[in-house]
Amino acid sequence: MGKKRKHSETEAAENEKKEVMAPERPKRTLFGFKNSSEDKTENDSPLFFRNKEKVLVTCSRRINFRYRHLMLNLVDLLPHSKKDNKVESKESKGEALNELVELRSCSSCLFFECRKGKDLYLWMAKCPSGPSVKFLVNAVHTMEELKLTGNHLKGSRPLLTFSSNFDKSPHWKLLKEMITQIFGTPKDQRKSKPYHDHVFVFSIVDDHIWFRNYQISSGHTGTAQKLDCGDLEKMTLVEIGPRFCLNPIKIFSGSFGGPTLYENPFYVSPNMIRSLEKRQQAGKYAKKVKAKTRKKMHDLENPLEVDEFADMWKE
Numbered sequence: 067m068g069k070k071r072k073h074s075e076t077e078a079a080e081n082e083k084k085e086v087m088a089p090e091r092p093k094r095t096l097f098g099f100k101n102s103s104e105d106k107t108e109n110d111s112p113l114f115f116r117n118k119e120k121v122l123v124t125c126s127r128r129i130n131f132r133y134r135h136l137m138l139n140l141v142d143l144l145p146h147s148k149k150d151n152k153v154e155s156k157e158s159k160g161e162a163l164n165e166l167v168e169l170r171s172c173s174s175c176l177f178f179e180c181r182k183g184k185d186l187y188l189w190m191a192k193c194p195s196g197p198s199v200k201f202l203v204n205a206v207h208t209m210e211e212l213k214l215t216g217n218h219l220k221g222s223r224p225l226l227t228f229s230s231n232f233d234k235s236p237h238w239k240l241l242k243e244m245i246t247q248i249f250g251t252p253k254d255q256r257k258s259k260p261y262h263d264h265v266f267v268f269s270i271v272d273d274h275i276w277f278r279n280y281q282i283s284s285g286h287t288g289t290a291q292k293l294d295c296g297d298l299e300k301m302t303l304v305e306i307g308p309r310f311c312l313n314p315i316k317i318f319s320g321s322f323g324g325p326t327l328y329e330n331p332f333y334v335s336p337n338m339i340r341s342l343e344k345r346q347q348a349g350k351y352a353k354k355v356k357a358k359t360r361k362k363m364h365d366l367e368n369p370l371e372v373d374e375f376a377d378m379w380k381e
Contacts, residue, residue, distance in 0.1 A: 117252035121147040122167050125178040126155035133186045135208040137178050139308045143266075143279065144249065145221040145257040148172060155179045160322030167193040174248045177322075178203075185336045188312065189322060190244060196320040197327065199241060201312040202336070204274070209307040216281035216306035218264040223251040224279075225262050231270035237317055237328040238270065264306060273332055275312040280305050 123141050125134065129152070141149050148170050153162055159177075167175050177189035186206065191198035226249060232242040249266055251258050267278040280303040317328040 119146060119174065119247060119250075119252050120170075120172040121174045121176060121248055122150055122163075122170050122172040123147045123176045123178075124150040124153055124163070124166070126159075126180055127152045128183065129178065129180040130183055130186070132206055132208060132211075133178060133180055133203075135210060136186075136203075136206055136308055136310060139209050140176065142220060143224070144251065146251055146255050147176075153177070155181070163189075163191075164194045164321055175321075176248065187315075190248060191321045192244065192247070193321045196318060196324060197240065197244070198318045198321050198323070199244065200315045200318075201275075202315055202333070203310055204313060205276075205309065205311040207307065207309040212307045212309070214305050214307050216264075216279075216283075216304035218281045218306060219259060221257055222259040222261060222263045223253075224249070225265045225282075226250055227265055227267050229269040232268075237314075240317065240327075241275070241314065242268075265303065273313075273330070275314070277308075277310050277312070278305060279307060 121144055123137060123144070125137050129137075138149075141147050150166060150170065153159060153166070159179075163175055163177060167173075173193060175189070175191045175193055177191070179187040179189060181187065186203040188201040188203050189198060190201065226246055228242055228245075232238045245268060254260075263282050265280045265282060267276075267280065269276050269278075283302045283304050284300065313333065314328075314330050315333050316326055316330070318324045319327050
């Protein structure tokens with residue numbers, strides 16, 4: 067058996083190996099590499115906020131093809147969104163959606179609920195604590211349907227613009243904040259591009275929220291020609307699509323339910339509108355039947371006199 071090394075000899079051999087080995091790699095963090103623990107940046111401070119917003123986009127079963135295309139258009143416009151399978155629209159859909167949002171590591175949800183194959187409702191919710199809003203979606207026009215000339219790069223971050231009406235009432239301010247959090251792409255999101263080339267426009271007209279999507283076009287033809295930062299007069303907006311209109315129905319304090327914070331007093335359900343149209347059509351038919359009976363009664367009360375020349379040519 068060989069002799070054992072002394073403790074001092076083993077320490078010297080280890081020191082020699084450390085000198086030969088490559089230097090240690092810096093520690094990797096969420097915000098990059100950190101060279102030493104003494105160096106502190108703004109990102110390491112406890113007050114630093116990092117936006118990790120993720121939106122789950124899903125729909126109910128038996129959805130119309132046009133509404134499904136609208137949902138896919140929104141998925142393409144939001145690089146921080148995640149698409150999931152269809153969910154059955156029952157009374158317990160809120161529990162299923164909250165669980166699904168938690169499983170997919172999301173913080174918000176856009177749920178397209180189609181009823182009777184005609185009516186589209188959009189649930190916009192912050193999960194799991196709320197609030198949530200239920201909209202009726204009208205005037206739907208998808209990108210495939212419009213075929214507009216605008217175009218923007220997929221994954222680029224949008225600019226959000228709101229009309230001045232959003233600052234008038236508390237419920238509009240709440241909707242503005244929710245739309246900003248859900249439709250605004252977080253900075254440094256892994257699927258997004260680090261620049262802006264299109265604008266989301268939200269405007270209130272007749273107590274409805276109208277959505278438009280525009281491309282920011284600089285107007286120059288050559289690639290070598292560029293515009294200055296302050297030269298905004300030469301920039302134009304070209305519509306891309308899609309288009310839709312949101313009619314707010316109710317605002318709930320919880321996620322997909324809970325106490326009602328706001329209820330739209332001017333909302334009329336599509337079922338009520340269809341029933342009124344049927345009553346109008348039924349009223350037209352009833353008027354025709356009454357007119358026929360009145361004519362028959364008039365003919366019986368006022369019979370025609372016998373024509374003496376009626377049988378003149380009958381031989």
